[in-house]
Amino acid sequence: ALVVMGLILSFFSVPSQAVDWNQVAKNLIADYQGKIISIEKLNSSTCWAVLSPDLSTAECVKLAENIGYYIHNSTGGPSSGQQPSVHVFQGTQHIAVARPSGMQYQGKLDIRDWW
Secondary structure, eight states: OOOHHHHHHTTTOOOOOOHHHHHHHHHHHHTTTTTEEEEESSSEEEEEEETTSSOOOOHHHHHHHHHHHHHHHTTHHHHHOOOOOOEEEEETTTEEEEEEEEEEEEEEEEEEEEO
């Protein structure tokens, strides 16, 4: 009976665990102490992070990339990790975006008002 059950289960893929986006957001804020003020939006397609006003624009671009890698690695890594686009803000101003490109994140400066 166990062999039959094992064969039956082998034909069905076991769904991966759902991502707890709230926990990922809390972990990001905790791990980047002082650099990330808040995560305004986070799901499988996008992340909006408000960064410290003390960071330079170059630091914001790099941090956008790092946030992307962090999300990817904490949601399953190379095999199944999520790769959302990452938008970073200082106050209400959009500063940079990092988008996935293969297994990499490409950040670019993109200053404009969003709100």
